[in-house]
Amino acid sequence: MCGIIARVGDGNATETLLSGLENLEYRGYDSAGIAVQNGSGVKVHKCSGDVSDLESTLDSRPSGNVGIGHTRWSTHGPPTDENAHPHTDTAGDVAVVHNGVIDNYDQLRTELQANGHVFESDTDTEVIPHLIDEYRETTGDTEQAVRRAVDTLEGSYAIAAIVDGEERIYAARKGSPLVLGVDDEEWFLASDVPAFLEYTDEVIYLEDGDLVVLEPDSYRLTDLEGNPIDRSVDTVDWDPKDAGKGEYDHYMKKEIHSQPTALSNTIEGRIDDGDVDFADLPPGAFADVESVQLVACGTSYHAAMYGGQLLRAAGIPATALRASEYESVAGPVDENTLVVAVTQSGETADTLEAVRTGSARGGRTLAVTNVVGSTAARETDEAIYIRAGPEVGVAATKTYSSQVVTLALLSQRIAADVPDATPADDRAAMLDALADLPRHVETVLETSRAETLAAETLESEAYVFVGNGFGHSVALEGALKFKEITYEHAEGFASGQLKHGPLALVTEETPLFAVCTGGDDEKTKTNAIEARSRGAPVVAVGPDDHPLCDVADAHLSVPETHPVWAGLLANVQLQLLSYYAAKLLERPIDKPRNLAKSVTVE
Structure with missing residues (x-):
């Protein structure tokens, strides 16, 4: 979770950081922030909310050719302005963004406070800039300070840091993703390639234990002991428009x-x-x-x-x-x-x-x-x-x-x-x-009645999805998708398990979606009919000629195909059902509450 973007090169970094954060917002949207360095201090701007909230707080774009940014999915501390990244040391000379979990932050925080460091947030991340500051005092060298700081950390991290007066970005990873984007005039670091894909498709995937120092015209990649490392440059074959x-x-x-x-x-x-x-x-x-x-x-x-x-x-x-x-x-x-x-x-x-x-x-x-x-x-x-x-x-x-x-x-x-x-x-x-599967999916997309059905079932108390064989996993996925983005109660079951407890949940206010693949569907049919006899509206999701269609209250059709692929076609119908229900409920479809795209912490 959490999204990191960093950039160094000619010109102002701010617009690149903000666009990168927008591209990474699927990784977290509890809060957002940027920090830029232009030789007259490290300027930090951050707030709770999403990237658009951050942009609205910027009366003018801070200038600086070196910068870092972050969009947060909360693990330590609630989503507040104070807990938003970047975090700084007491003097504000070191700014850090971080993805991961620092397991020994309590101990480190106590030790740093005893040495006079003042903390402003509830996050585990805030120990990192203070550690870098502490080790800068003892070593007199920022790169050595960063090495010592990350060596002190226990847990997982992807880190990017900037320091007042230095045209550099320091970054390291262990257990959390970090990728380096390579261009002729600027360098990027991010949690995921889409953050900078509009600028370059040349990337270096960092590995655990890697430490990189970016400067306007070069980068250096080493291990934590300072030994040079050679990593291949790969070309990402994704179209930026995608x-x-x-x-x-x-x-x-x-x-x-x-x-x-x-x-x-x-x-x-x-x-x-x-x-x-x-x-x-x-x-x-x-x-x-x-x-x-x-x-x-x-x-x-x-x-x-x-x-x-x-x-x-x-x-x-x-x-x-x-x-x-x-x-x-x-x-x-x-x-x-x-x-x-x-x-x-x-x-x-x-x-x-x-x-x-x-x-x-x-x-x-x-x-x-x-x-x-x-x-x-x-x-x-x-x-x-x-x-x-x-x-x-x-x-x-x-x-x-x-x-x-x-x-x-x-x-x-x-x-x-x-x-x-x-x-x-x-x-x-x-x-x-x-x-024929791609063409059959296209047919489903062109002919689906999912939008109408979503409106007809919108006031339901709960939603039940059942299937047997391949249909079972589709039923579970359909229920997961529905609850993820609608926030309505939805459950998926193997068809034969319905009468072993879940049937107690079935009423006239709980529509049942029966996934039919054209193979091994007898249990799905009999259990759906039993639910219907207790008042539940039944929606058959499957081929037009399936026997359940004759007794169901509604039907989401899929083209005739092999049973292995029929389940995938049924799943497309359930994806559309979830989407349109969430849209009618005015949910934030792409950014459901409490969830993030890539779960990089246990």
């Missing part, structure tokens, strides 16, 4: 409507004469796999459930596990266990910790992620990219669809290698139907 809203009112709506393109990119080049082909994984790459553990959080966990079911159907023992619980529930892991980290950002703290645990226990690791150069991609043995392009809306949409397709292809690729596996009998039909 990081904007374009003609849409919200990022979420744009990203829902960009799914046909995202899915085409996900599929491209990965099916060859009826076989699944991942370029960096030669035939036989998975021949020694005996079991698969998929670890993920939130929406990515629902995609992992989808992938796990496909693997089990192919005769490969597979389990989707919540990453936050992995250490205690994973069970045996050995060299024949494939641990798959499913993470959009590649920086999700719980997922990274889970895959590290799996590796430490002897497992082979693989990342399914959207971000080239992310921590997950670097730390696992192999990586497969979902190719969804940048996703800014906090509520994941297109990345879920691309994750599911990538995991579905991976399941068939593994099944082709494992000697005792049993690839699906209709594998050819499944892969043939996949080629």
Whole structure:
């Protein structure tokens, strides 16, 4: 969580910092701030609220060619002006922005206060500028002071700091993402590439233990002992326009409507004469796999459930596990266990910790992620990219669809290698139907009645989503999306579990959305009818010819296709339902309360 932007180069940094913060606001919007340095002091401007609130407080743009900025998702202390970043030392000579959690801040704060340092906030971050100031006094050198400060910290951090009288930015990372943007006339640092994508697509992904010093015409990258480090410069293949809203009112709506393109990119080049082909994984790459553990959080966990079911159907023992619980529930892991980290950002703290645990226990690791150069991609043995392009809306949409397709292809690729596996009998039909998926999503987007249905059900007390097989994970995802952005109570269940307790919640004021895939739907039909007999309005979400459509009160239609992909089409309908309900309720759709896009702290 939290977004960092920093810039050094010719010209005023302020406009770049503000635009970077706007591009990063999906990472946190409790408060925002900037600090610039122009040789006559470090000027800090910050406030609670979002970036537009910050801009409204600036009577004039502060000048300076070196600056840092931050948009906050609160962990220590409420979202107040005082707790907003940047934070400074007592004299205001050192300003710091920080993403992460400092575990030993209580101890450090007590020690620094005993030495005369005065604190103004409740945050853990504020110890960092005071530490730098303390070590500047003892070393007489800012770079050494920064090294000593970060070496003193326990926990996770991405840090950027500026100092009065110095045309430099000092930055370091451990456990939180930080990427360096490279341009001919200026340098950037940010938590995520979209912050500066309009200026450069040349990037260096920093790794844990890296420390970088940026100056107007150069950068130096070292480890914490000062030894030079060489990191490759990568080119990001995202179009800067993909990081904007374009003609849409919200990022979420744009990203829902960009799914046909995202899915085409996900599929491209990965099916060859009826076989699944991942370029960096030669035939036989998975021949020694005996079991698969998929670890993920939130929406990515629902995609992992989808992938796990496909693997089990192919005769490969597979389990989707919540990453936050992995250490205690994973069970045996050995060299024949494939641990798959499913993470959009590649920086999700719980997922990274889970895959590290799996590796430490002897497992082979693989990342399914959207971000080239992310921590997950670097730390696992192999990586497969979902190719969804940048996703800014906090509520994941297109990345879920691309994750599911990538995991579905991976399941068939593994099944082709494992000697005792049993690839699906209709594998050819499944892969043939996949080629039509982008077009089918386009049909859903063009014909959906979700907006009308959202209005008709808006006054409901709660919303229930059910599904069986592939429909179960879609029901869970539909409920998650609905509660994330509408703030209304929504629950997802396996169809057969409805009568084992949840049916007590069903009334005429709780519409039930039944996800139908055209395969293994009998439990969904019978339980939906039972809920309807108790007064619940039933909405069938599936193909037009599904038997449930004849008895349902309403229908969200999806094109006829293979059952594996029907669930994804149903999910698009539920994404639209959530979006339009939230819009009618006037919710902040792209910035739901208490949530951030990339959860980089445990």
